[in-house]
Amino acid sequence: MQKEFIPKLFLLLKQGISRETFSKDIISGIIVGIVALPLAIAFAIASGVSPEKGILTAVIAGLIISAFGGSRVQIGGPTGAFIVIVYGIVQQYGIDGLTIATFMAGFIIIGMGLARLGNFLKFIPYSLIVGFTSGIALIIFSSQVNDFLGLHISDIPADFIDKWIIYFNNVGKVNWYAISIAFGTVLITLYFQNLIKKIPGSIIAILLSTIIVQVFKIPVDTIESNFGEIPNTISLPSIPHVDFNTIKALIQPAFAIALLGSIESLLSAVVSDSMIGGKHRSNIELIAQGTANMVSALFGGIPATGAIARTATNVKNGGRTPIAGITHAFVLLAIMLLFAPYAKLIPMSCLAGILVVVAYHMSEWRQFKSILKGNKMDIIILLTTFFLTVIFDLIIAIEIGIVLASFMFMKRMSESIHIKNISSEFNESEHLFDDELSDLPNEIQLYEINGPLFFGAARQFQETITNNKRDCKVIILRMRYVPIIDATGFQSLKEIIKTYKSEGILVILSGIHLDLKNSFRKNGIYDLIERKYIVTNIKSAISKAKKYLNPDL
Numbered sequence: 001m002q003k004e005f006i007p008k009l010f011l012l013l014k015q016g017i018s019r020e021t022f023s024k025d026i027i028s029g030i031i032v033g034i035v036a037l038p039l040a041i042a043f044a045i046a047s048g049v050s051p052e053k054g055i056l057t058a059v060i061a062g063l064i065i066s067a068f069g070g071s072r073v074q075i076g077g078p079t080g081a082f083i084v085i086v087y088g089i090v091q092q093y094g095i096d097g098l099t100i101a102t103f104m105a106g107f108i109i110i111g112m113g114l115a116r117l118g119n120f121l122k123f124i125p126y127s128l129i130v131g132f133t134s135g136i137a138l139i140i141f142s143s144q145v146n147d148f149l150g151l152h153i154s155d156i157p158a159d160f161i162d163k164w165i166i167y168f169n170n171v172g173k174v175n176w177y178a179i180s181i182a183f184g185t186v187l188i189t190l191y192f193q194n195l196i197k198k199i200p201g202s203i204i205a206i207l208l209s210t211i212i213v214q215v216f217k218i219p220v221d222t223i224e225s226n227f228g229e230i231p232n233t234i235s236l237p238s239i240p241h242v243d244f245n246t247i248k249a250l251i252q253p254a255f256a257i258a259l260l261g262s263i264e265s266l267l268s269a270v271v272s273d274s275m276i277g278g279k280h281r282s283n284i285e286l287i288a289q290g291t292a293n294m295v296s297a298l299f300g301g302i303p304a305t306g307a308i309a310r311t312a313t314n315v316k317n318g319g320r321t322p323i324a325g326i327t328h329a330f331v332l333l334a335i336m337l338l339f340a341p342y343a344k345l346i347p348m349s350c351l352a353g354i355l356v357v358v359a360y361h362m363s364e365w366r367q368f369k370s371i372l373k374g375n376k377m378d379i380i381i382l383l384t385t386f387f388l389t390v391i392f393d394l395i396i397a398i399e400i401g402i403v404l405a406s407f408m409f410m411k412r413m414s415e416s417i418h419i420k421n422i423s424s425e426f427n428e429s430e431h432l433f434d435d436e437l438s439d440l441p442n443e444i445q446l447y448e449i450n451g452p453l454f455f456g457a458a459r460q461f462q463e464t465i466t467n468n469k470r471d472c473k474v475i476i477l478r479m480r481y482v483p484i485i486d487a488t489g490f491q492s493l494k495e496i497i498k499t500y501k502s503e504g505i506l507v508i509l510s511g512i513h514l515d516l517k518n519s520f521r522k523n524g525i526y527d528l529i530e531r532k533y534i535v536t537n538i539k540s541a542i543s544k545a546k547k548y549l550n551p552d553l
Helices: 008-015 019-046 051-068 080-114 126-149 160-169 176-194 201-216 223-227 244-276 282-298 308-316 323-343 348-362 365-372 376-392 394-416 455-466 487-502 514-522 538-549
Strands: 418-421 444-450 474-481 506-510
Touching (some): 008 051, 019 201, 019 348, 051 323, 080 126, 080 244, 080 282, 080 394, 126 160, 126 176, 126 348, 126 376, 160 376, 176 348, 201 348, 223 348, 244 308, 244 394, 365 376, 394 455, 418 455, 487 506, 506 538
Parallel strands (some): 444 474, 474 506
16 A cells, blocks of 8 residues: 555554553644544534434544544534535435435545645635635524524525525514523623633533523523434435436536535634644545545435644644544544433523534635725635625635636746747847857758747637748747646647648747657647657757758758
8 A cells, every 4th residue: 555545543553652642632632532522413403414423423424534544633524614514405405415415425526536636626716615614604694593683583585685584574583582692692702711611611501501591491492392312323324216317416516516515624624734734644644535425425424524623722722643633533433322311401592602613713704805905806716605605605606706716826836937039030139049040041040939838828829829920931939938838729739730731831848848749649740740850959959950941052
């Protein structure tokens, strides 16, 4: 097995883990497990599924991601980024549809890892990531207004605008008890760790609000009133009925889950690397993420990925090996088996307060504001992705965002290619090629091409060269600064050669390095130009041009 596909835990066990490190990992894992509990429940409920599915996902996916992933400190589980997609799938295709889509997404992520695409996901523009994460944050906030205000609306539309219309129409039904609990949860979650760092504020908020509601019989919605009992057992894995039409219908959301999960997990791994001075292995991380989603789906779980906030909590509490993540999974399992019946008493407004804090941290409003002050192309990508996520659909936003970013990239790359007629611009004050050009005949035209010759720049290249005057007998194309040529670039080059050849003008290619020569052979350039006119340096090119004009030399 290649080194890049060996899980980080296996390498660390081989090297040896000290007793001190092991102890710190256990303690960190316990803390992170407690932190993950309210989030797992809240993410599941916000996604439109029962609370235990969030805990189950955190247990199974968290265990697999830590044990078989490529990061020392990654903590896996359900995250807020998936809420929008999962909710949409559940509403349209039901729980079975979510299981199939999650399993398919896991398969896709594994394929990405095996294809070594982990290193390429980092090239997705930051403006696109901020655009859809900020959009998700706004949608998460909107989805919690009902429970935050205690409006008790049973049927809330999925559409963003329709949702807020319903809220405004029911503003008279506000439950002030629910608002008090929600605001108290927000304040405790944000500020409690300023007093005691080791205990998460969300847990304190849940304990306090649950006890107060039960003791004083406060009339607010709870998990029990909305979802009933929370099972404290793990069901056997099951595979729902699958047919081709189902796969075809779910392939688009499955790809969205795979892409979103891959981006978030690798982003989390990069952030944790900077915190501990480590270096994760992106491809095995993807394989572990994909496996986690496939196994979790079979047990009825929801999509999972690396969780940035929980991973950062792990690092800050001393976690340095995957043992912390494994411990976190077993802590959650113990809580589920022992205390699940009591979790049903948690007020929904408390969970809404926790998710409002999650939405605030996801919003990345500082980065959003910073990008708005920057490049116009980045602003277009940011705002397009943001508004498409909020108003229409996250899947559409990601697809159009990537296409838009690709076009922006192609435009920038096409602008990076420079084609210069060196021979016509040579004068007394410019001595780029003194020795070569001092006696260059007028019958020879010399062009220098700088930049990648790909499909975005091929048309400009072809038009610039072919539209120049034809009062010459030899054209030299100096390509020493052309790093790559794609199929479209080669086609344009062949069209140029054919055009000049039909007019009796010789084309000489100069500065071609070895890798490009192999590509020239494969793309049929040697069928159009004699091999002796494809040379490695400008002196040889000018010498051959002069000899062509005057064979007696």
